Amino acid sequence: MCFARDEDLVGIEDNAEKLKLWLLRDLEENNKKKKATVWGMGGVGKTTLVNHVYKIVKLDFDAAAWVTVSMNYQIDDLLKKIAREFGIPFDASNMEMTNLVLAIRSYLDGKRYILVLDDMWEMNVWISIMDVFPSNCISRFIFTTRKYEVASFATEKCVIKLEPLGDNNSWKLFCMLVFRNNGDYMCPLELKDLSIKFLQKCKGLPIAIQWIARLLSYKPPTTSVWKNVHDELVLQSTKNVIPGIDVILKVSLEDLTYELKNCFLHCTIFPEDYLLKRKRLIRHWITAGFIKEVENKTLEEVAEGCLNELVNRSLLEVVKKNEFGRVKHCRMHDIVYLVALDKAKEECFGNVYKGQETFSLDSTRRLSIQSTGTKTSHESFSNSVTKYQSSATHIRAVYAFTSHVDIDMLRPVIASSHLLSTLDLEGCQIKKLPNEVFDLFNLRFLGLRYTGIEILPEAVGRLQNLEVLDALFTPLSSFPKGVGKLKRLWFLYACTLHKGPNLLWYGGIKVPRTITNLTGLHNLETIEASLETLSDVASLTVLRAFLVCNVKREHASNLCKAVKNMRHLVHLTIATSDNENQILPLEALDLPGTLSKLVLQGCLEKERMPQIISSWLQLKSLTKLSLISSKLDEVSFSSLMELRDLCYLELVQAYDGKKLYFSESSFPRLQRLGIFSATQLNQVQIEEGALENLEELRFNNCPNLECIPHGIEYLTAIEELYLENVAEELVEKLIKQESGVNEFNEELAKISHIKLIFVMSTEKKYRKRIVPLRVKELTG
Known part of the structure; x- marks a missing residue:
């Protein structure tokens, strides 16, 4: 689901009102089920229309969910998405489909609910899942699709076919986007003829108008500049998706800087409709070398600026923002994805393996594994790697997006790819890395999040160029001494997850004394506190995020000295041991003025709360505060009200x-x-x-x-x-x-x-x- 801007909603008013009436009419009638469909060609604005209405009407239902289906759907994955979007708790790794169906049915039973299935390509999608939903409910289903056959599933007269925008609405949308800085959105007279020519290329499709309009909005509004852009459109050839649309997008791509273009094409290594997380993208981009240093900015800030630029150019759609208004999740429109995927293949930027029995690595530089297929497919893949051994040496990155990756299947690629800089195995059910990984001298990103990795050997120290080591939510309990040899490391992540009756909490990882060598670290989470460890991390003076747990009273002095040295901290989490009476040693804690997020788990000393809060008043950037098990009362809580810049406050088992x-x-x-x-x-x-x-x-x-x-x-x-x-x-x-x-x-x-x-x-x-x-x- 995208956050449609107001200017994207041109020409949909009548259809929006019609769809809203269908969905809200007869809501008081028992056992009333309705299915509404919106269909039309790609890029015509189906998702924008439904999203606009959905945000309005979902408030009238007990439960609401939006799920993007896409062309290559799997029933079990689709049901997991539906459960997740409805907020139904389930164990994705262990729950059988029968139990998942029962969980969905039980959760929705007796409720008034609405479900959007966006981008349905086949009738079988609905046929396969329709019996999952209970019949004794007031329910509303909305499908968006490009096919009439799917649209025909709708309740009688609840079908909307979207057509391209007419001339008037096309002109209105174009002007609102290109001339948004003008108060009247008026097109200068000297640019009117060229504007009309651009719109003729768009054929009334909102997505095409958005692309070309945003491209022009970055250009000087002069006839000569605009004519150059138009001439480039004429020169481009068309061969994909919708006639004319791929040309417009390709011209938009050519207008990107080298760094921005690489960042954009990198998004094609993710599966279609994949939820792109800001932090993961940024780490990939940095370690791939796409982000260049800018004076007075960190690489993370530059990378986030690139992400915002792609959003502003309508090349990525925002799905969710965080509490600070920053992009948290985004997605690539399916038409954009198809054109960009072709571009990535054409330029040997990357290729996708989906379990096909005939697959060639050719000279591709990035490999995205999205399905492993059958045993025959595995053998074919390995044979392909062996056959194209010289081509495999060009591979710079391997990404896995399926949990069922056979590590032996990857061995030939890893062994041949001496230039490999990224190996992201997030979510793969592997327990051990092959020895070949530790010979990858050029490796910069090693992603092990949500894997079954239990031990990292000392050989990890051979990865001298590693910048990101991500082992969050794994069974890993400690890092080896060899980690201290990774002097280029920026991000070091690991933690275990523990579940209680009413609370989730993180367990820390033991780090070696050699951690003192990692003076360039920006993020370190989550470590197990000890006197030695807290003394050692004091040397990590450029940390932006520091998370430490199992802090005890005797650690107070070393903790305070360490934090005092971290003058660039943005996020700090301190958690005490499991002892409920363990008091957080905060009275001498000197927090830096850069801090924006503070999480404290443990008892706060009530008598000292005024002094503690008083020391925080200079933290003008502190906008998010989470207190866990703090044992506050009426008097001590009143001290918190001095923090007038907070935007987010969370008290978890913290108020008595x-x-x-x-x-x-x-x-x-x-x-x-x-x-x-x-x-x-x-x-x-x-x-x-x-x-x-x-x-x-x-x-x-x-x-x-x-x-x-x-x-x-x-x-x-x-x-x-x-x-x-x-x-x-x-x-x-x-x-x-x-x-x-x-x-x-x-x-x-x-x-x-x-x-x-x-x-x-x-x-x-x-x-x-x-x-x-x-x-x-x-x-x-």
Whole structure:
């Protein structure tokens, strides 16, 4: 799902209203199932239309999910996506499909839900999964597709065929994008003829108009410059996807700088419709050498600028932003993907292996393994590598996107590819790396996240050029001494994941004394604290992120000295040992002014809270604070309200008081507030003028919270309220009107201005949305 900009929504108003009415009509009727379809050629705006409507109507349902299907779907993967998007907990590695089907059916049973299946290519997709969904529900399904056969599954008269934009809407969209810096969006007279010629090339397709318009928006608005771009369009040949569209995209690609073009083509090594994570992309780009140094900027900042540039040019679509408004996940449009994939093959940038029995490495420089196929396919692949041994030496990177990679299958590639700089095996079910890996002198990126790797041998020290070693969420318990020889290392990641009844927490990794050699490290997580280790990490003065766990009182001095030396820290996490009474040694902690995210797990010394918070007041960049097991009370919590720059505050098993009070003008910038496992909490008071920018409020596992927060009606910016595992009395007050009792409800009146309100109970497997419309009806 993409974040459609306002300017992308030209010409869809009538269809949007029609689709919205279909979805919301008859919502009160029992057992009412509807299927709506939007179909048309690629790039015509199907996803943009449905996304626009979905964001509006999903607030009227108890459960909502958006899943992109794509051409090469697998039923089990599709069901996992559906479960994940609905927020259904399941064990992806162990759960059988039968149990997953039961989990989905049980979760949706009795609910009012909506599901979007975007980009369906075959009728069999729906036929294969339709029986998964319970029939005793009010349900809405929306399909987007390029094929009429798929569109015909819709409920009678619930079909929209999207056509290309007409001349007027094409012109409006073009001008809004190209001349967005002009207050009136007017096209200069001298550019009008050329603008019309550009639009003729676009054939009314919004995606083509976006590409060419954003390309032109980066150019000086002169006739000569625009004519050069038009001449380039005329010279290009067409051979792919939609006539004319590939030409426009290729011209857009040619306009990219060398670095940007490499970053963009790199995205083709991921499978179609893959969720691209900002941090992973940035690390790949840096270690591949695509990112060049810029004065006064880190390589990460330059790389993030490249990502934003690709988004601004409509070459990547934003799927999700983080709490700071930065891109978190993005995706490549399927048409963009197909054209870019051809370009990547044409330039020998990369090639994709999907288990085919005939496969040639040729002179490709990057190999993306997206399926391993049959045993015959394995043999064919190995034979191909052996046959094209000289070609394999050109390979710079190997990426695996399937868990069933046979490590023996990769041996010939690794053994032949002495220039290999990236080996990313994230998610592969391997327990041991072949010895050939440690002969890869040029290796810069070694990705082992979510693998079964238990031990790294001393031979890892031979990887002298390694810059990223990512072993997060593996059984690895310690790094060998050889890690200290990796003096070019920037990112060192490893941790184990532990699950408790109400809490997830990370376990640390033991690091050797040779860690002192890694003076160029930017990120180090998550390490096991000891006196020696905390003394050693004091030499890592350029760290941006530092995560340490199992901190004890006797570590206080060494920890404070280490952090004092880290004057570039942006993210700091400190967790105590499992001992609940272990107090975090914070009184002497000198935090750098660059810090923006602070996570503390452990008991805070209440008497010293005013002094501790006072030392944090100079942290103007600190916008996110998470406190876990802190044992705060009414008095110590009041000290936190001095932190006026916080945008995100999370308290997890951190508050032991009965009353939570927010004074006037407290937390003026806070946007999200989460209170988890506050078992004594029974009253929340919000003074007028407090939390004036709060958008989301969550209470989870607060069993004594019997009333809606007093003063919640003052929160004019709030849009979402979540109440999970709160007191039964509160739940009954909120859902009383669902039973048909038509009377004034004081609790509902307080929250009538909130768009999205959810009440949930884990024990009773209960999840219900309180509809604001009904609230307003009851309160008159």
